[in-house]
Amino acid sequence: MNENGGQTTQGIDDFLALFAGDTDAAIAAIKARTSQQSSQDDRSMDFDALSAKVQAPVSNGQPAIISVQSVTKTYKMGKQKVQALNDISLDIYPGEIVAIVGPSGSGKSTLLQILGCLDTPTKGKVLVDGSDITKLGDGKLSQLRRSTIGFIFQSFYLQPFLKLGDNVAVPAMFTSKKRQAINDETTQLLDKVGLLDRRNHYPKEISGGQIQRAAIARALINQPKIILADEPTGNLDSKNSEAIIDLFKTIRQQLGTTIIVVTHNIEVASMADRVIRLKDGAVV
Amino acid sequence: MIRPRYALQLARTKLRSKRGVLAASVVVSSILFAALIAAVIVFTGVQKSAVRFVEQANNNQYLVSVNPKIPLEVVSFYKDGEFNLSLETVRAIKAFEKQYYEAERSKHVAAGVTYDKSTEVAALKPSSFADPKLPEEQRVMLEWQSPVVDAMLVQKFEDYAKIAKNKTEDVLKIGAQYNAKNYYSQSPSKLSGLPALRLVQDGKENFASEWKHETEMKTADANTIHNGSYGFVDDALLVRNLLKTDAVGLRGIPVIPSVQEVAKLFGKKIGISAEPKDETKKLAWLQSVQDKAKGFTYQSCYRNATEVSMLQKIQNDYVEMKAQEGTVGYKKPSLLYKTPDTACGDITIASDTRTQTEKNAAAKYDSDLKKLGTYLAPAHQILTFEVVGLVYSQSFVHSTTNASDYIRGLLSGNGYMSSSMGTASIPTQMYETLPASMKFDALVQKEAQPFMMPTSGDFDERILAFATIDDARRFISEVGCRSSDGNCKELFIVDAYGSNYLLLDEIGKTFVKVMTIALPILLALAFAIIWFTISRIMAENRRETAVYRAMGAKRGDIMAIYTAYTLLVALRIAVLSLVLGMATAFSLNIIYAPGISATAASMFGIIKNAPNFSMFDLSSPLLWAVVGSIFVVSLIASIQPLIRNVLRHPVKDMRSE
Numbered sequence: 048m049n050e051n052g053g054q055t056t057q058g059i060d061d062f063l064a065l066f067a068g069d070t071d072a073a074i075a076a077i078k079a080r081t082s083q084q085s086s087q088d089d090r091s092m093d094f095d096a097l098s099a100k101v102q103a104p105v106s107n108g109q110p111a112i113i114s115v116q117s118v119t120k121t122y123k124m125g126k127q128k129v130q131a132l133n134d135i136s137l138d139i140y141p142g143e144i145v146a147i148v149g150p151s152g153s154g155k156s157t158l159l160q161i162l163g164c165l166d167t168p169t170k171g172k173v174l175v176d177g178s179d180i181t182k183l184g185d186g187k188l189s190q191l192r193r194s195t196i197g198f199i200f201q202s203f204y205l206q207p208f209l210k211l212g213d214n215v216a217v218p219a220m221f222t223s224k225k226r227q228a229i230n231d232e233t234t235q236l237l238d239k240v241g242l243l244d245r246r247n248h249y250p251k252e253i254s255g256g257q258i259q260r261a262a263i264a265r266a267l268i269n270q271p272k273i274i275l276a277d278e279p280t281g282n283l284d285s286k287n288s289e290a291i292i293d294l295f296k297t298i299r300q301q302l303g304t305t306i307i308v309v310t311h312n313i314e315v316a317s318m319a320d321r322v323i324r325l326k327d328g329a330v331v
Numbered sequence: 332m333i334r335p336r337y338a339l340q341l342a343r344t345k346l347r348s349k350r351g352v353l354a355a356s357v358v359v360s361s362i363l364f365a366a367l368i369a370a371v372i373v374f375t376g377v378q379k380s381a382v383r384f385v386e387q388a389n390n391n392q393y394l395v396s397v398n399p400k401i402p403l404e405v406v407s408f409y410k411d412g413e414f415n416l417s418l419e420t421v422r423a424i425k426a427f428e429k430q431y432y433e434a435e436r437s438k439h440v441a442a443g444v445t446y447d448k449s450t451e452v453a454a455l456k457p458s459s460f461a462d463p464k465l466p467e468e469q470r471v472m473l474e475w476q477s478p479v480v481d482a483m484l485v486q487k488f489e490d491y492a493k494i495a496k497n498k499t500e501d502v503l504k505i506g507a508q509y510n511a512k513n514y515y516s517q518s519p520s521k522l523s524g525l526p527a528l529r530l531v532q533d534g535k536e537n538f539a540s541e542w543k544h545e546t547e548m549k550t551a552d553a554n555t556i557h558n559g560s561y562g563f564v565d566d567a568l569l570v571r572n573l574l575k576t577d578a579v580g581l582r583g584i585p586v587i588p589s590v591q592e593v594a595k596l597f598g599k600k601i602g603i604s605a606e607p608k609d610e611t612k613k614l615a616w617l618q619s620v621q622d623k624a625k626g627f628t629y630q631s632c633y634r635n636a637t638e639v640s641m642l643q644k645i646q647n648d649y650v651e652m653k654a655q656e657g658t659v660g661y662k663k664p665s666l667l668y669k670t671p672d673t674a675c676g677d678i679t680i681a682s683d684t685r686t687q688t689e690k691n692a693a694a695k696y697d698s699d700l701k702k703l704g705t706y707l708a709p710a711h712q713i714l715t716f717e718v719v720g721l722v723y724s725q726s727f728v729h730s731t732t733n734a735s736d737y738i739r740g741l742l743s744g745n746g747y748m749s750s751s752m753g754t755a756s757i758p759t760q761m762y763e764t765l766p767a768s769m770k771f772d773a774l775v776q777k778e779a780q781p782f783m784m785p786t787s788g789d790f791d792e793r794i795l796a797f798a799t800i801d802d803a804r805r806f807i808s809e810v811g812c813r814s815s816d817g818n819c820k821e822l823f824i825v826d827a828y829g830s831n832y833l834l835l836d837e838i839g840k841t842f843v844k845v846m847t848i849a850l851p852i853l854l855a856l857a858f859a860i861i862w863f864t865i866s867r868i869m870a871e872n873r874r875e876t877a878v879y880r881a882m883g884a885k886r887g888d889i890m891a892i893y894t895a896y897t898l899l900v901a902l903r904i905a906v907l908s909l910v911l912g913m914a915t916a917f918s919l920n921i922i923y924a925p926g927i928s929a930t931a932a933s934m935f936g937i938i939k940n941a942p943n944f945s946m947f948d949l950s951s952p953l954l955w956a957v958v959g960s961i962f963v964v965s966l967i968a969s970i971q972p973l974i975r976n977v978l979r980h981p982v983k984d985m986r987s988e
Contacts, residue, residue: 165881166982186885193883204878208344218882220337269883 111138111174112272112305113162118171120157120328131157132168133328141272144299144306146316149325155309156277158325162307163196163275164188176272193221197266197304201278203258205250205265212237212246215264222269229268236264240294256287263294267302274298276308280315292318333888335895341879342895345868356864357900360857360961361907367853367957368912373919374842376948380931383942388571388935392513392796393803394828397506399497399790400811400819405487408473415461418469427486428454428479442702454479497822498789506795509806513796515565520757521775527639528559531630531674531713532596538642538670552589552724555755556596556716559631561586562754568794568829569758571937572720574625578764583628583715584771585762588755589724590617590933593624601627610926610933614941617933620721627718632675633774634711641668641678641709665689675713714771719761723933794828803827846953854964857904862968865897869976877981886977893973894966901965905958913949920947 120132132154139145147155160166161173164180173180176195180188192198197218205214212233219229237243240260245253250261259279266274276295280288292315298304308315316322324331333341346353403411408420416424432448439446454477461470473480492498503514522528525542543554555561564587566573572587594603601623607616634642648664655661669681685693700706767773797803807813811823869876876889924946932941 160982160985163881165985166980189880189883189885192881196883198878198881200878204875206341206344206875208347209340213340217341217879220341221333221879221882221884221888265882 109141110177112141112176113137113139113307114172114174115158115162116172116174118158118161118168118173120154120161120166121169131328132161134171135325135328135330136171137323137330139305139307141305142299142303143321144295144308144319146319146322147307147309147325148311148316148322153325154328155325157328159275159277159307159309162273163198164192189221193218193269195272197269197271197274199259199262199266199274199276199279201281203250203255203262203282205258205261207250210247210249211242211253211261214250215261215268217268218265219268232268233264236267237261239267239297240264254287255283256290259283259287259291260294263291263298267298267304270302272305274304274306276306276310278310278312279308280310280312285314288312288314291315333884333891335891338888338891338895339899341892342899345872345892345896346899349868349871352864352867353900356860357903357907360860360904361911363853363857364904364908364957364961365911365915367850368908368954369915369919370849371846371951371954371957372912372916372948373946375951375954376916376920376946377944378839378842379948379950380927380942380944380946384931384935384937384944387937387942389829390567390570392798393800394515394568395511395795395797395803395806396792396826396828397502397795397811398792398814398824399495399502400822400824401488401491401790405491406484415465415469416455416471416473418466421455421469421471424454424473424479424483427483431479431482438703442699442704444699444702451479452477454483492789495789499791499793500789502793502795502823505810506806509810510797510799510802511795511806512798513567515568515794515796516759516791517562517564517568517756517794518791519754520561520563520771522559522561522633522771523636524559524561525557526642527635528631528633528714530557530559530596531632534674536632536671536674538646552722552753552755553591553595555753556586556588556592556629556631560754561757563759563762564756565794566758566760569720569756571935572722572756573758574621574721575719578761581717581719581761581765581769582626583630583717584765584769585719585758586716586755587720587722587758588718590620590624590721591724592755593627593718593721594620597624597627597629610929612929614929614932617721617723624718624721628715629718630674630713630715632711633714633771634675635707635709635774637707637709638678638711642670644668645670645678675711677711678709710774712771712774715769719758720756722756850957850960854960857961858964858968861897861900861904861965862972864900865893865965865969866972868896869893869972873976873979873984876976876979877984880981881985889977890973893969893976897965897969897973898962901962904965905961908961909958913947916947920945 115135115137118132118135119130122129122131135154135158147158149155157166161168161180162175164175164183167173167181171181175191178187178191180191183191205211206217209217215236216229216233219232224232234243234246237246240263242253242257242261242264245257245261250258253261259282263274263279266276274295279295280291283291295306295308296318299306308319310316408416408424410417432451435451436446436448452474454474455471456474458470458472461472463470495501503511506514525540526538529536529538529540540557542558566576569587570576575585578585591606594606598604603620603623604616607613645668648667652663655663665685666683667681669679671678697706762770795806797806807825807827811821811825812819814824814826816824879889879892924944927946928941928944931937931944935941
């Protein structure tokens with residue numbers, strides 16, 4: 048959609064490209080997005096007001112922890128090729144909080160998936176913590192995700208049949224950490240996000256805000272250098288959204304973690320050091 | 332790589348999703364496997380129990396009855412499938428008849444007796460049914476009443492015996508090649524039955540009693556005393572039936588009749604109630620019959636052929652006189668005998684109005700027979716029998732009407748299709764200890780024997796004993812034909828003896844065959860169910876799998892989680908299958924085992940210290956193979972959905988995020 052509410056051909060192409068020909072999934076996403084959009088629109092930011100933040104990154108003399116170099120991502124949709132990202136280049140430095148904003152179908156999620164080593168670009172180069180992800184196999188990519196990246200999702204994705212403590216520990220289960228170490232780290236993180244007393248509760252027994260805080264604790268269990276958050280406040284009310292923003296700030300402050308947030312939320316974007324605005328697959 | 336405990340922890344969470352599908356899958360698969368497990372448990376129990384009975388009944392031997400097969404042309408004048416005597420046979424009979432008459436003439440001349448050929452019964456008689464196209468010489472049929480025919484059959488058999496390769500010595504020689512460790516004999520007693528041998532009851536001979544034909548094999552041993560049908564059997568073959576093994580103090584000819592006949596004939600006298608229908612009560616009943624019948628004696632009167640003819644004359648004269656009653660001018664027979672007043676008493680003359688000429692002619696006839704050595708004076712003798720054992724008259728598979736009969740038929744085999752069928756057994760070695768006065772040997776020797784199938788000596792039935800079922804089976808399959816083979820061309824007819832251990836063996840092999848068909852079908856069904864369940868669970872959890880992948884899980888980690896999940900599902904199926912299968916087998920055992928134990932005990936004749944028949948046995952390796960197959964099938968069923976799942980791009984499953 049363009050900013051006036053109309054649709055552009057490029058936008059539609061980008062959007063459809065995300066589903067790689069799966070039209071049922073595309074329709075379902077449109078429905079979900081439509082209902083979600085109506086609640087978010089009230090709080091959707093006027094990105095122009097944040098123009099001051101759309102600025103060059105500050106390296107502080109450190110090399111970029113993420114370097115995106117001329118990345119293009121093209122999907123095949125039937126016989127048609129759809130370009131989701133178009134020659135994007137950007138650097139993100141350690142300790143930065145970066146918000147990626149843009150209208151639906153602008154390529155935000157595709158970019159986030161590439162940054163999270165879940166997807167690879169069609170063209171260009173992506174360096175994550177010094178590793179060129181385009182040259183890594185599945186095993187190395189998994190290792191990179193496990194050790195360097197923490198994911199936070201809009202829908203939280205806590206395992207409903209695991210207690211909160213175990214949910215937080217899940218990413219550590221894929222490492223060689225010892226059980227005691229995992230327990231200790233889980234305790235510390237639950238304490239940090241204010242959920243220690245809820246350790247033995249199941250997700251259905253706690254509120255949405257608490258669930259997202261648990262999801263953030265989970266993302267931190269392997270001490271990642273980078274947190275990738277996809278609409279982390281998308282399913283939260285304003286009060287819980289503020290709490291999450293505060294938490295991100297604390298994390299950056301205490302752990303020096305780089306936080307990259309895809310968001311429609313103006314408050315989330317406004318707390319970022321830098322806002323990267325995407326439109327039709329390109330940085331604007 | 333994810334640690335097993337974490338893989339299990341994460342796998343367990345999936346057991347809680349799609350619970351309905353999972354429960355249905357586990358229950359249906361478990362029922363399939365439970366049926367298999369129950370079948371294995373029950374079969375193992377039945378087989379082992381049956382083997383215990385077989386071993387106890389047969390003294391740990393596997394017995395095979397061997398009957399020499401006498402070629403049809405030796406015992407018949409007709410060629411197989413033909414109704415007319417061949418011209419060659421007709422001429423051969425005529426030639427033999429001519430020689431026979433010459434020999435008879437010489438014998439009579441030598442004895443000083445006039446030979447009258449016209450009194451002879453010719454071997455051939457014209458046949459009105461013969462094909463008119465045949466030459467007249469050939470349009471004849473045999474006269475089986477002719478002594479010429481008997482004599483010619485004897486001659487044919489004697490000729491055959493000289494060249495036969497299926498005599499006892501041959502049986503033993505062949506048996507030795509198959510590791511036969513012993514052999515036993517059984518043969519008819521040669522004591523003629525009814526009307527020659529008649530049971531004495533309540534101090535009387537019932538001259539009206541007739542031979543009771545067996546309408547089915549089930550009652551083959553139920554009328555042996557009544558019919559006077561006895562056979563000799565080596566003691567060793569009767570061990571399980573003998574109630575008394577010591578020959579000392581015998582008060583009569585030792586005999587092993589059927590329980591049923593003893594109960595029917597002497598039940599009231601010795602206080603035996605009717606046979607209960609309930610199998611579990613039957614064992615106690617059999618025990619009581621054994622206790623009461625052991626040592627019981629009864630008597631039969633043996634009358635030789637001359638006396639049997641005199642009794643027949645009494646009957647014929649009575650019929651004639653009854654028919655002619657009131658007929659003017661009818662003269663009753665000039666010589667009338669009187670039925671004996673006492674049991675086994677003399678047959679006396681009631682009236683004799685013969686002329687002196689008639690008396691002289693009769694006297695001359697007797698005199699001539701004496702000169703020729705064929706005179707048989709009227710004689711009778713009381714024979715006393717003592718019950719030294721009992722046999723339960725068995726039913727056979729084809730005459731079954733209920734489960735109990737079926738099991739009897741399945742396992743039985745004592746005397747089946749052998750010479751002992753339909754006879755009460757006399758233990759040979761025990762009989763031989765009797766004083767001559769108690770035996771019937773002299774009676775038998777004095778009788779002029781009509782031609783019978785040659786059953787004595789070299790061509791008697793032999794029972795070979797093998798140490799292993801394999802040797803017995805090999806002998807049976809390689810030597811001769813089974814009695815059920817109507818077209819047998821071999822030298823011997825061989826059958827399992829004493830118990831149907833071969834059938835058990837067959838059932839075992841059939842079970843394995845059935846399992847080789849049923850197992851793959853059940854495994855395929857279970858495979859489909861488990862594949863469907865695991866595919867569904869994986870499809871439902873794609874988003875979660877993608878999230879795990881985003882968290883850094885490798886493909887191997889995802890595989891480990893779902894493999895653990897598959898094993899957990901398999902474990903549930905295995906446990907439920909075992910519980911259901913064992914419960915089913917246990918229930919069947921509780922319901923049927925006591926009855927079958929009693930049935931088997933009575934059928935095998937092991938009344939005391941009979942082993943228990945159990946339908947519950949967990950010792951078969953097949954059982955654990957079935958349980959193991961649950962895990963194998965589950966793992967195989969999970970391979971395809973698992974590979975498909977881990978090869979999916981996580982981004983695809985996170986798209987709608």
